[in-house]
Amino acid sequence: MALSTHTTPSGFNLPSIHSFPPFFTEQPNPTTQTTVTNQWIRLITTYARHRKLFILRIEDAETPGSEWDEILRNERINRRLLPTHLSNIISAMSAKNLVEYEPPKQTRSVLVYWRLPEEWAEVLHDWAVKTGQLNSILTFYDITDPQIESALTNIPVPLLRRAIAILGKTGRSQIIAIPGGEGVRFLARSK
Incomplete structure (x- = not known):
C-alpha cells in the first residue's frame, strides 16, 4: 500500500505517515523515534482540536471505538498504537507542557x-466581553455548559481553573465564593 492521506469519518485528514506501518511501533534508533514521537504529538494535538477532545487515556489505545480510535488505529494497514508507545508519547508531551496528568499523581x-x-x-476573557459577562458572577457550569455553545463548551474544570488563575494574575478575573461552591467574576482589562 502506498503512503497516502486519508479522511476519517469525522472529517479529519490523516497525514500520509499514518499509513506507514513503522509509525505505529517504537523505533530502535533514538533519532528516528524522536521524529516519530514529534509526528504523533502533532497528530494528537491537531486531532484533539478538530474533535474538541480534552482527555486522552492510555486505555484509548486498547479500546476499539474510543474517541481517539480514528488516529490510534489504522485498520487499512492492520496497525494500532500500543499502550506502552502511547505512554511514552504522552510522557514526551508532558515534558513539552502539552499535556498535564489529570487527575494528578497518576500516569x-x-x-x-x-x-x-x-x-x-x-478565549475565556474574550468570551466574557463578547457575551456581556464582565462584572457578573458566573458558576463554572455557566461557562462549561452555556445555553449557546461556545469555544468553552465542555472545557474541563481543571483547565478552566488554570485559565481563570492566569486571568487573575493580570487582574481580569477573581474567584468568588458562592452558595454551593465557587464562581468567577471577569473584569475589564486594566489600562
Whole structure:
C-alpha cells in the first residue's frame, strides 16, 4: 500500500505517515523515534482540536471505538498504537507542557493542551466581553455548559481553573465564593 492521506469519518485528514506501518511501533534508533514521537504529538494535538477532545487515556489505545480510535488505529494497514508507545508519547508531551496528568499523581490519563492554558485564558476573557459577562458572577457550569455553545463548551474544570488563575494574575478575573461552591467574576482589562 502506498503512503497516502486519508479522511476519517469525522472529517479529519490523516497525514500520509499514518499509513506507514513503522509509525505505529517504537523505533530502535533514538533519532528516528524522536521524529516519530514529534509526528504523533502533532497528530494528537491537531486531532484533539478538530474533535474538541480534552482527555486522552492510555486505555484509548486498547479500546476499539474510543474517541481517539480514528488516529490510534489504522485498520487499512492492520496497525494500532500500543499502550506502552502511547505512554511514552504522552510522557514526551508532558515534558513539552502539552499535556498535564489529570487527575494528578497518576500516569494513565492526561488533559491535552491543544490550546495552552494562556490561550484558553484569552478565549475565556474574550468570551466574557463578547457575551456581556464582565462584572457578573458566573458558576463554572455557566461557562462549561452555556445555553449557546461556545469555544468553552465542555472545557474541563481543571483547565478552566488554570485559565481563570492566569486571568487573575493580570487582574481580569477573581474567584468568588458562592452558595454551593465557587464562581468567577471577569473584569475589564486594566489600562
